[in-house]
Amino acid sequence: METVTMLSRTELLRRASELGPVLRSNAQASEQRRQLNAETLEALGGSGLLRMRVPRSHGGYESDMRTVSEVLAELARGDGSAAWTASVWMISSWMVGLFPESVRDEVFADPDVRISGILSPGAMAAPADGGYLVNGKWSFNTGAQQSTWNVNAAVRPTPDGQHEPVMVLMPMSDLKVIDDWHTSGMCASGSVTTVAENVFVPAERVLPIGPVIGGAHPGQQNPDAPMWRAPFMPIACATVGAAAYGLAVAARDAFMERLPGAKITYTDYTEQSAAPLTHLQLAQAEIAIAEAEFHLLRTADLIDTKASSGEQWSLEERARARLDLGAVCLRAKEAVDVLASASGGSSLYSSAPIQRIERDIKALNLHAIMHPDTNFELYGRLACGLPANTQYL
Structure with missing residues (x-):
């Protein structure tokens, strides 16, 4: 694992500002492509800004909320779709930071990893030996085709016959993509629909979402980390x-x-x-x-x-x-x-x-x-x- 020092707000904002000309120059091409073009994607990854909501223990910066907001706003000055996609990747990285250490080790082996995510439950997680079989689909899945992982909401049955919402973390390679993102706005965000068909998700990659929404994060390994x-x-x-x-x-x-x-x-x-x-x-x-x-x-x-x-x-x-x-x-x-x-x-x-x-x-x-x-x-x-x-x- 790579441990790094948090970068200052000034440094992160400087990096975001320097990306502005690249994002602006590629915005039209990204829009026509309906996802971020290669130069924009490379610039975002190379800047290190996607590490802002990654645990420090795994090479991230754990930046404070004001810094994150200001950096994303600066990116939006160059390209709104790029900023929106980066915001989804950052939120999803924050969410993965709540999973067990073995999961974080796997996902954040590359601290610049891109993780897309959807909060609206669009699938059913049925209990299976060692985990769950997930079936369903998620629309508006921003940046999915340019991500390695997808952390999406589903529901699973409870012992009392009810259902509870959970987050299921899956490699993008396990999902099918419906390329339906033909829109009048946020065109370059690539917010396609993804589909899970009998995708097995190990138990350690399933996280109850109720406590997360309520502000209780029992799985977070560092209770002193302000980011959670x-x-x-x-x-x-x-x-x-x-x-x-x-x-x-x-x-x-x-x-x-x-x-x-x-x-x-x-x-x-x-x-x-x-x-x-x-x-x-x-x-x-x-x-x-x-x-x-x-x-x-x-x-x-x-x-x-x-x-x-x-x-x-x-x-x-x-x-x-x-x-x-x-x-x-x-x-x-x-x-x-x-x-x-x-x-x-x-x-x-x-x-x-x-x-x-x-x-x-x-x-x-x-x-x-x-x-x-x-x-x-x-x-x-x-x-x-x-x-x-x-x-x-």
């Missing part, structure tokens, strides 16, 4: 929300890059930057971007603060993490919509980054976990004294 001192959902919110916030910043980057010399056709404005309308649009976008950043980092900082103190999470705090995620997505989309509308007809060309950014942020706002109204309703229910209508808190 939080419920799963707040961690997921601060991870995937970073891609949405980063896309809003990317929209601002793209707009400002094209602004010099741009005019407003069929008006007397020979410089778009001279028009009061442009000033209002930029200010509106900036407010929305700042609000998205606030909500993203509020959750990230709370995760880090509680990890340091060991303080337990209240139900309201966990619901607020979902609230913050919804706010990040909503405000990011508002910023992108304003800037895309201000970009004019020339922005319709596929070579213009703003059109891809607009489609990507719309796609994220449709994600079941990220949908703003769903998250707002959940928080509002609890604020009104009603029970949560989901276990994903």
